[in-house]
Amino acid sequence: MKNTKLLLGDEAIALGAIHAGLSGVYAYPGTPSTEITEFIQTYPLAAERHIHCQWSCNEKTAMEAALGMSYMGKRAMVCMKHVGMNVAADAFVNAAMTGTNGGLVVIAADDPSMHSSQNEQDSRFYGKFAMIPIMEPSTQQEAYKMIGEAFDLSEKYKVPVLIRLVTRLAHSRAVVTVGDIREQNPMTYPSNPRQWVLMPAVARVRNKELIAHNVDFLAEAEQSAHNCYTDAADKKMGVIASGIAYNYLMEYFPSGAPFPVLKISQYPLPIEKIRRMAAECESILVLEDGQPFIEEQIRGIIPPEGIVVKGRLTGEVPRTGELTPDNIREALGVPTAEVFDPSPLVVPRPPALCMGCGHRDMYAALNEVAKEFVDCRVFSDIGCYTLGFLPPYKAIHSVVDMGASITMAKGAADAGQYPSVAVIGDSTFTHSGMTGLLDAVNEKSDITIIISDNLTTGMTGGQDSAGTGRLEQICQGIGVEPEHIRVVVPLAKNMEEMKQIIREEIAYHGVSVIIPRRECIQTARRHNKKS
Amino acid sequence: MRTDIILSGVGGQGILSIATIIGAAAIKEGLYIKQAEVHGMSQRGGDVQSNLRISSSPISSDLIPLGGADLIISLEPMEALRYLPYLTKEGWIITNTVPFVNIDNYPDKEKLDQELAALPHVIALDVDGMAKSVASPRAANIVLLGAAAPFLGIDAEKLEEGIASVFARKGTDVIEMNVKAFRAGLEYAKSNLK
Numbered sequence: 001m002k003n004t005k006l007l008l009g010d011e012a013i014a015l016g017a018i019h020a021g022l023s024g025v026y027a028y029p030g031t032p033s034t035e036i037t038e039f040i041q042t043y044p045l046a047a048e049r050h051i052h053c054q055w056s057c058n059e060k061t062a063m064e065a066a067l068g069m070s071y072m073g074k075r076a077m078v079c080m081k082h083v084g085m086n087v088a089a090d091a092f093v094n095a096a097m098t099g100t101n102g103g104l105v106v107i108a109a110d111d112p113s114m115h116s117s118q119n120e121q122d123s124r125f126y127g128k129f130a131m132i133p134i135m136e137p138s139t140q141q142e143a144y145k146m147i148g149e150a151f152d153l154s155e156k157y158k159v160p161v162l163i164r165l166v167t168r169l170a171h172s173r174a175v176v177t178v179g180d181i182r183e184q185n186p187m188t189y190p191s192n193p194r195q196w197v198l199m200p201a202v203a204r205v206r207n208k209e210l211i212a213h214n215v216d217f218l219a220e221a222e223q224s225a226h227n228c229y230t231d232a233a234d235k236k237m238g239v240i241a242s243g244i245a246y247n248y249l250m251e252y253f254p255s256g257a258p259f260p261v262l263k264i265s266q267y268p269l270p271i272e273k274i275r276r277m278a279a280e281c282e283s284i285l286v287l288e289d290g291q292p293f294i295e296e297q298i299r300g301i302i303p304p305e306g307i308v309v310k311g312r313l314t315g316e317v318p319r320t321g322e323l324t325p326d327n328i329r330e331a332l333g334v335p336t337a338e339v340f341d342p343s344p345l346v347v348p349r350p351p352a353l354c355m356g357c358g359h360r361d362m363y364a365a366l367n368e369v370a371k372e373f374v375d376c377r378v379f380s381d382i383g384c385y386t387l388g389f390l391p392p393y394k395a396i397h398s399v400v401d402m403g404a405s406i407t408m409a410k411g412a413a414d415a416g417q418y419p420s421v422a423v424i425g426d427s428t429f430t431h432s433g434m435t436g437l438l439d440a441v442n443e444k445s446d447i448t449i450i451i452s453d454n455l456t457t458g459m460t461g462g463q464d465s466a467g468t469g470r471l472e473q474i475c476q477g478i479g480v481e482p483e484h485i486r487v488v489v490p491l492a493k494n495m496e497e498m499k500q501i502i503r504e505e506i507a508y509h510g511v512s513v514i515i516p517r518r519e520c521i522q523t524a525r526r527h528n529k530k531s
Numbered sequence: 532m533r534t535d536i537i538l539s540g541v542g543g544q545g546i547l548s549i550a551t552i553i554g555a556a557a558i559k560e561g562l563y564i565k566q567a568e569v570h571g572m573s574q575r576g577g578d579v580q581s582n583l584r585i586s587s588s589p590i591s592s593d594l595i596p597l598g599g600a601d602l603i604i605s606l607e608p609m610e611a612l613r614y615l616p617y618l619t620k621e622g623w624i625i626t627n628t629v630p631f632v633n634i635d636n637y638p639d640k641e642k643l644d645q646e647l648a649a650l651p652h653v654i655a656l657d658v659d660g661m662a663k664s665v666a667s668p669r670a671a672n673i674v675l676l677g678a679a680a681p682f683l684g685i686d687a688e689k690l691e692e693g694i695a696s697v698f699a700r701k702g703t704d705v706i707e708m709n710v711k712a713f714r715a716g717l718e719y720a721k722s723n724l725k
Contacts, residue, residue, distance in 0.1 A: 006554055006564060031570055115569065172567040172593040175558065244593070251592035325596035337598030338620055343612035345638040345646055351542065351577035352633065387575065391635075461570070 024052030030081030073188035103151035403432025540606035677716025
């Protein structure tokens with residue numbers, strides 16, 4: 001059993017990438033993608049090979065750095081959660097336009113059902129939008145293997161390749177058989193340096209080349225063993241199942257389905273295989289996790305009449321939420337098992353800020369001061385402190401995207417809101433808050449910003465935070481007046497001091513930054529154990 | 532053989548270390564494994580669960596269907612009941628009896644005990660108390676693993692080997708303490724099966 005390992009889907013991607021000759025991973029932590037980079041950070045061969053694995057400030061800087069490594073001929077990987085794709089989008093879409101030199105693979109980990117996210121966006125749309133190949137593994141074993149194939153595909157056509165994961169694969173373990181270890185690429189400059197300068201005249205040429213390559217991408221997908229058509233006798237319904245949906249389907253047919261099944265794990269969609277199913281079956285059921293990406297497209301691939309397409313758009317599969325073995329049962333005609341009734345005693349147990357967490361003391365103080373005003377508004381951000389929305393604090397009025405607290409507070413102040421408060425974490429601040437702070441400083445906006453600094457990226461498990469030890473200098477450098485940068489230790493014994501500082505800075509009609517600073521108790525516990 | 536298990540508890544209680552040990556033992560037995568975990572936001576004091584499937588034949592789904600779990604292993608009594616519709620009618624619940632109360636509307640303890648007692652196949656024990664008396668409070672999850680051992684389809688000796696391999700880096704004292712905790716749970720389950 002020397003060549004087998006029990007790995008999370010994320011870890012299978014990470015190990016597959018190391019074995020495929022990776023030279024650098026670039027990422028910002030985000031559930032469910034974090035463990036890919038973490039695995040590489042602790043894997044001995046990665047250190048031996050000097051694989052770059054430090055966290056980036058955000059997904060855009062990660063994407064651009066990876067593109068730079070690819071420019072130099074080496075294999076690079078970028079990992080992010082689905083909403084990170086929005087941050088990286090400018091670089092991502094234009095990386096398809098420049099093309100690549102060394103293999104460049106982007107991993108987007110989607111979160112259907114929003115276990116730890118603010119939306120359910122499906123990253124496959126980004127891949128199609130950028131006109132590049134997409135791969136979607138069903139199993140940890142496929143994930144391990146696909147990353148190497150994705151590098152090959154990327155190097156063959158000189159374009160980035162997108163691999164799409166979902167939470168249930170990223171965070172599920174299985175035994176993976178590992179393969180051979182490839183050498184890393186040597187440093188080489190691109191053979192066509194001109195195409196990396198996307199001035200309109202160049203970009204127009206590249207756009208045509210990329211579109212022409214889409215014919216090749218389709219041919220690859222048609223021939224791909226990952227897009228496997230399994231015929232069967234019952235032609236009343238054919239099933240198209242992509243990625244992890246294939247697992248749920250096969251759960252009910254361990255020795256093979258009685259109807260034709262097309263498993264899809266590589267895009268663009270294999271048109272010929274879909275047309276075959278349309279020609280041979282009376283109806284097609286589409287099972288895909290996320291949004292109806294396949295379901296919408298096949299309506300343009302198959303003849304409009306004579307075949308019924310069923311899926312999320314037609315109600316056979318729920319329109320929202322992740323797929324499960326249960327919510328596809330009825331569509332497949334599989335009888336429901338006899339089950340125990342749910343217990344009436346069970347009540348929800350929502351997540352909460354840890355006992356002893358500094359964010360708690362910060363919110364306790366802020367709430368006290370907010371009560372002194374008729375209508376204080378608190379714009380918050382993405383992180384553990386988002387939990388300040390829930391009881392007992394109920395302290396915040398918005399959470400939208402990384403960095404939006406500062407800019408929304410500014411916009412609200414522009415509209416006349418007072419007091420307008422932003423609450424943002426240290427890591428989120430350096431991810432996307434700094435540019436918004438400059439906007440506020442330039443206009444001397446009447447806002448009070450609380451950077452609740454726990455010296456880490458807490459929600460994702462305690463990764464390094466890019467601005468640790470330098471937040472005051474960063475704020476000063478951006479132009480916040482030094483006397484309005486206030487640091488305090490968020491502890492119950494400092495409650496009066498905290499309240500006084502918040503009061504004073506709300507009273508100041510300009511940009512102030514309050515930094516309650518105390519280490520995350522989770523990382524502090526780990527540090528204590530080590531020492 | 533095939534055993535589908537739902538592990539449940541509250542974020543931070545340590546359900547994943549139970550899964551890790553079962554996983555280590557299952558790998559040694561050459562079994563197939565799938566184990567879906569919960570990471571991220573819900574780990575902060577919320578309800579957490581892990582679907583662990585071990586089988587001698589390949590496993591398709593990472594998730595266990597409703598009515599499909601052979602076992603619910605729970606470090607918290609209300610969390611054991613949360614997944615009741617996932618249990619087969621013949622399935623067993625192995626649960627800690629000590630509530631983890633971090634919400635205002637936590638149900639009445641007596642009613643919880645009654646509801647558990649009314650189910651056909653339940654082993655309920657105070658794993659915190661037992662861990663404290665035989666080993667260390669930190670080994671509560673291993674006591675629970677011991678109590679679940681007769682139902683896993685893996686020999687107890689193999690599970691003890693799993694404990695040894697998972698705690699190998701922490702030294703023989705820690706291994707011995709956890710084996711003790713494991714055996715205490717196992718004995719409890721055996722004597723309550725008669």
